[in-house]
Amino acid sequence: MSSKKNIYPFCAIVGQEQMKKALILNVINPALGGALIRGEKGTAKSTAVRALADLLPEMKMVADCPFGCDPDDISSMCASCRQKIKAGEKLPYVFKKMRVIDLPVSATEDRVVGTLDIEHALKKGEKKFEPGILAKANRNILYVDEVNLLDDHVVDVLLDAAAMGINTVEREGVSYSHPARFILVGTMNPEEGDLRPQLLDRFGLAVDVRGEMGTENRVEVIKRRLTYENDPDAFAVSFREEQQELARRILKARDNLHQVKSSDKMLELAAKIAIELEVDGHRADITVIKTAITIAAFNGQEEVKSANLLEAAKLALPHRMRRKPFEDETLEFTKIEEIVREEGGMIA
Amino acid sequence: MTREYTFPFTAVVGQEKIKRALLLNAVNPRIGGVLISGQKGTAKSTLVRGLAKLLPDMEVVELPLNVTEDRLLGTIDVEKAIASGIKSFEPGLLAEADGNILYVDEVNLLSEHIVNSLLDVAQSGVNIVEREGISHEHRSSFVLVGSMNPEEGMLSPQFLDRFGLFVEVTGEADLDDRKEIIARRLAYERSPDEFIKTYKEQDAEIAAKILGARKFFSQVEITDNIMKMAADLARQAFCQGHRADIVLVETARTMAAFAERTYISLDDLKEAAELALPHRIRQVPPYEIQEQETQETEEKTPPQQMQQPPENEESRERPDLEQTPQDSEQDLPAQQHEGRDHRGQDETAANESLQQPESSEELVEDPGKIFRVITIQTKPFERKMRKGSGKRSRTKTSSRQGRYIRYRLPQGKLKDLAFDATLRAAAMAGRGRNKDGFVRIEKSDYREKVREKRIGNTLLFVVDASGSMGANRRMKATKTAILSLLNDAYQKRDIAGLVVFRKTGAESLLGITRSVELANKKLRELPTGGKTPLPAGLALGYEILKARKVKDPDTVPVLVLVTDGRANVSLNGGDPVEEAKEIGRKIRAEGINTLVIDSEQDFITLGLAKELAEIMEAQYYKLEALQVQEIETAVRSFLQ
Numbered sequence: 001m002s003s004k005k006n007i008y009p010f011c012a013i014v015g016q017e018q019m020k021k022a023l024i025l026n027v028i029n030p031a032l033g034g035a036l037i038r039g040e041k042g043t044a045k046s047t048a049v050r051a052l053a054d055l056l057p058e059m060k061m062v063a064d065c066p067f068g069c070d071p072d073d074i075s076s077m078c079a080s081c082r083q084k085i086k087a088g089e090k091l092p093y094v095f096k097k098m099r100v101i102d103l104p105v106s107a108t109e110d111r112v113v114g115t116l117d118i119e120h121a122l123k124k125g126e127k128k129f130e131p132g133i134l135a136k137a138n139r140n141i142l143y144v145d146e147v148n149l150l151d152d153h154v155v156d157v158l159l160d161a162a163a164m165g166i167n168t169v170e171r172e173g174v175s176y177s178h179p180a181r182f183i184l185v186g187t188m189n190p191e192e193g194d195l196r197p198q199l200l201d202r203f204g205l206a207v208d209v210r211g212e213m214g215t216e217n218r219v220e221v222i223k224r225r226l227t228y229e230n231d232p233d234a235f236a237v238s239f240r241e242e243q244q245e246l247a248r249r250i251l252k253a254r255d256n257l258h259q260v261k262s263s264d265k266m267l268e269l270a271a272k273i274a275i276e277l278e279v280d281g282h283r284a285d286i287t288v289i290k291t292a293i294t295i296a297a298f299n300g301q302e303e304v305k306s307a308n309l310l311e312a313a314k315l316a317l318p319h320r321m322r323r324k325p326f327e328d329e330t331l332e333f334t335k336i337e338e339i340v341r342e343e344g345g346m347i348a
Numbered sequence: 349m350t351r352e353y354t355f356p357f358t359a360v361v362g363q364e365k366i367k368r369a370l371l372l373n374a375v376n377p378r379i380g381g382v383l384i385s386g387q388k389g390t391a392k393s394t395l396v397r398g399l400a401k402l403l404p405d406m407e408v409v410e411l412p413l414n415v416t417e418d419r420l421l422g423t424i425d426v427e428k429a430i431a432s433g434i435k436s437f438e439p440g441l442l443a444e445a446d447g448n449i450l451y452v453d454e455v456n457l458l459s460e461h462i463v464n465s466l467l468d469v470a471q472s473g474v475n476i477v478e479r480e481g482i483s484h485e486h487r488s489s490f491v492l493v494g495s496m497n498p499e500e501g502m503l504s505p506q507f508l509d510r511f512g513l514f515v516e517v518t519g520e521a522d523l524d525d526r527k528e529i530i531a532r533r534l535a536y537e538r539s540p541d542e543f544i545k546t547y548k549e550q551d552a553e554i555a556a557k558i559l560g561a562r563k564f565f566s567q568v569e570i571t572d573n574i575m576k577m578a579a580d581l582a583r584q585a586f587c588q589g590h591r592a593d594i595v596l597v598e599t600a601r602t603m604a605a606f607a608e609r610t611y612i613s614l615d616d617l618k619e620a621a622e623l624a625l626p627h628r629i630r631q632v633p634p635y636e637i638q639e640q641e642t643q644e645t646e647e648k649t650p651p652q653q654m655q656q657p658p659e660n661e662e663s664r665e666r667p668d669l670e671q672t673p674q675d676s677e678q679d680l681p682a683q684q685h686e687g688r689d690h691r692g693q694d695e696t697a698a699n700e701s702l703q704q705p706e707s708s709e710e711l712v713e714d715p716g717k718i719f720r721v722i723t724i725q726t727k728p729f730e731r732k733m734r735k736g737s738g739k740r741s742r743t744k745t746s747s748r749q750g751r752y753i754r755y756r757l758p759q760g761k762l763k764d765l766a767f768d769a770t771l772r773a774a775a776m777a778g779r780g781r782n783k784d785g786f787v788r789i790e791k792s793d794y795r796e797k798v799r800e801k802r803i804g805n806t807l808l809f810v811v812d813a814s815g816s817m818g819a820n821r822r823m824k825a826t827k828t829a830i831l832s833l834l835n836d837a838y839q840k841r842d843i844a845g846l847v848v849f850r851k852t853g854a855e856s857l858l859g860i861t862r863s864v865e866l867a868n869k870k871l872r873e874l875p876t877g878g879k880t881p882l883p884a885g886l887a888l889g890y891e892i893l894k895a896r897k898v899k900d901p902d903t904v905p906v907l908v909l910v911t912d913g914r915a916n917v918s919l920n921g922g923d924p925v926e927e928a929k930e931i932g933r934k935i936r937a938e939g940i941n942t943l944v945i946d947s948e949q950d951f952i953t954l955g956l957a958k959e960l961a962e963i964m965e966a967q968y969y970k971l972e973a974l975q976v977q978e979i980e981t982a983v984r985s986f987l988q
Contacts, residue, residue, distance in 0.1 A: 153414065172752065173419070
């Protein structure tokens with residue numbers, strides 16, 4: 001077990017650019033809807049997620065609030081914090097890092113959504129809600145390893161909460177709802193069965209990861225790992241500057257996110273791609289554009305370019321290709337490139 | 349916690365049919381709600397939630413999938429009982445829903461136990477609670493709105509019938525519309541306050557229209573003629589019961605009220621039929637009857653209700669496997685069909701050219717279009733508690749993994765305490781608290797959780813791929829049937845494996861996997877040719893399932909044998925037919941569920957498949973009978 005200080009630096013992860021990008025984009029813009037990482041074991045999935053959370057600066061949180069509400073944003077607060085604000089109370093706050101909350105495959109539904117606080121009920125004879133994993137996950141990253149092995153009914157509530165940003169509990173004698181805005185990161189090994197298309201669609205982005213192929217890169221992976229294990233502190237120092245630079249870039253992108261413009265042309269392009277690829281519903285187009293905007297913000301651009309759109313499509317579409325439950329999923333990427341080239345002009 | 353922001357109803361682009369259905373229900377709750385079925389990401393939930401914001405006097409009460417019985421129906425107020433000894437009723441969601449809209453997202457995934465309670469109340473409009481020592485009754489009359497993705501499975505006919513209207517949705521196909529959808533979504537996310545303000549006026553206009561229509565409603569007359577026409581329409585659509593007729597009239601009347609017209613027009617009735625009938629068309633008339641009736645109903649019935657004309661190409665190839673309308677309800681839009689069919693042809697062409705130069709011994713037949721299979725129940729015979737997750741066999745589970753739906757008095761050693769119910773029992777006993785201030789709980793108060801979970805089956809397909817199956821495009825029909833079963837398996841969360849036997853032996857093409865898709869892929873590529881080593885196939889299937897039972901004692905093993913009843917290669921040098929029967933006896937002794945699908949179509953049948961089925965105590969189906977329509981047609985001709 002590594003202590004908190006010794007987390008492997010995000011910037012030290014070799015390769016896996018798509019995965020890193022998907023995670024960064026979600027941190028900049030949590031409205032993207034999380035990321036699904038598909039691939040073999042031992043491809044730094046979990047390391048990357050933890051490293052990213054560690055990279056970011058601390059957030060302002062209401063002290064003692066089980067949901068870690070943001071004291072400056074009344075619209076995303078839990079009922080109790082909101083009430084206090086409305087009553088004119090000052091909310092004490094603390095600074096804490098974004099956390100990675102693990103959801104184990106064996107988790108029971110009551111632990112995920114929360115349940116009746118037994119102790120309180122016994123002592124006081126009153127019903128109180130005992131928050132579950134979704135409460136902890138608010139404003140954090142919810143990491144589900146092997147999401148495809150999770151019980152269906154747990155996946156249902158999970159994705160429902162992820163989509164709404166609210167967890168509603170109507171069970172075991174309690175009726176309660178609270179904010180549950182989190183970045184959902186799921187991993188899976190496709191050989192062990194796929195997620196249902198309905199659930200796939202709820203993940204904003206999807207990336208396929210493979211072990212690094214080139215010998216050179218593989219050697220570099222081993223080398224870094226050994227150096228890190230030898231002296232984690234020194235290793236961290238050697239990446240400090242790079243890490244800080246990335247953190248700055250992420251924060252700046254967050255601030256600029258709403259200023260990035262997307263021209264009519266770009267919207268049209270996104271819609272065209274979706275029509276051409278016959279994706280279900282409208283979530284695909286919307287996610288492509290939102291991702292492109294986020295990419296542009298990360299790049300420090302003021303406006304979305306067709307290259308951003310292309311990159312976004314690579315992340316937002318692979319798991320959304322239209323298919324009946326048993327047909328192969330293929331992303332005809334050349335098709336997208338063609339559309340972008342024809343319509344969007346030169347790719348920058 | 350109330351949602352801070354809701355995407356405005358009027359800001360949703362297109363989807364006029366859903367909007368219409370929702371508005372009609374808002375005017376006249378007697379229509380009985382609406383079921384919205386369609387692709388993911390088509391603003392289904394957005395519209396329902398948007399409607400709530402728009403209505404001055406109706407709320408949308410959401411029913412989460414994981415609701416427990418106590419919160420749905422209501423129960424004793426624990427706090428009051430403990431604090432003051434007063435036994436009073438604490439209302440549940442059904443009380444909240446009274447006079448409002450009750451919305452169930454992904455309604456097809458709702459636990460059946462909850463569905464039953466819900467249907468009960470939806471029918472009577474009254475919630476009667478007789479549980480946990482309290483007796484209470486309250487009005488609960490609500491508009492039931494459900495949304496679902498049909499890929500995840502359909503609702504039972506009784507449940508379907510509870511929904512007044514039915515709307516099928518797809519995404520907008522028009523480029524400009526799609527663009528507008530993206531633009532509005534972006535604008536909304538950028539600044540919800542401003543966005544909502546922009547649509548305030550339009551929302552208010554609609555709200556005023558609803559109120560106006562409600563006032564006007566009583567002035568709309570229902571003539572005998574309209575009632576007669578509604579009854580005629582319902583009859584021609586083969587609807588069961590009278591709900592369809594009534595819903596038709598109520599809907600048409602509401603449409604007239606919406607248009608502030610005092611009479612119901614023929615167009616109202618037509619439009620109403622489009623909304624009220626699709627989910628109620630129960631039986632498919634046999635072809636001869638259907639053909640005559642089509643002509644009669646042509647003018648009156650909107651096109652949606654009529655059976656799609658058989659697609660020429662498909663039907664020429666396999667006249668025995670027609671598509672049912674149930675099927676088309678779940679099906680993809682037309683352009684998708686075309687796309688797929690083209691691909692199918694190309695593949696077939698490619699395969700043929702590949703196969704032909706070589707000896708024509710091996711052949712890869714491409715499967716036809718997937719159909720809906722009949723309900724196949726595996727025997728709920730086990731006494732043992734099982735765990736697992738699936739939708740075919742319902743079981744009470746002893747593991748703590750299932751969904752807690754209700755409680756009971758403990759049976760045997762208490763393992764899974766239902767604390768909420770225990771506390772309520774203690775509160776009812778009125779013992780108050782002990783000297784330390786704790787609520788007194790005694791052994792007699794203990795209640796335990798009843799968890800429910802559907803477990804999937806382990807389906808092992810044992811498929812004859814010998815040359816005899818290649819004759820007369822038999823393999824095509826067989827593959828189609830297996831694919832359809834696999835499709836069904838997917839919806840029911842089964843896991844599957846595939847064994848084929850041909851030439852000299854049997855081969856496990858695919859180990860037991862959750863990935864039903866892989867099974868599908870292997871099946872598509874499966875060639876036919878050679879002799880028929882049936883005993884070898886059965887033996888391998890038996891070994892695999894036996895091993896599976898040891899490894900995972902909680903699944904229901906099912907062997908699906910697809911055979912034409914021929915056996916001409918022996919396993920141990922004996923008579924192949926006798927060998928097959930012997931293994932069949934072993935399979936039965938092991939308690940493996942079996943399903944025999946007989947693909948024999950010769951005029952004079954050998955009957956071995958049937959004999960084997962009897963030995964294995966298997967459910968036996970002719971290949972063609974797997975399709976829903978066949979069974980229903982059989983029932984119909986029996987009734988006449």
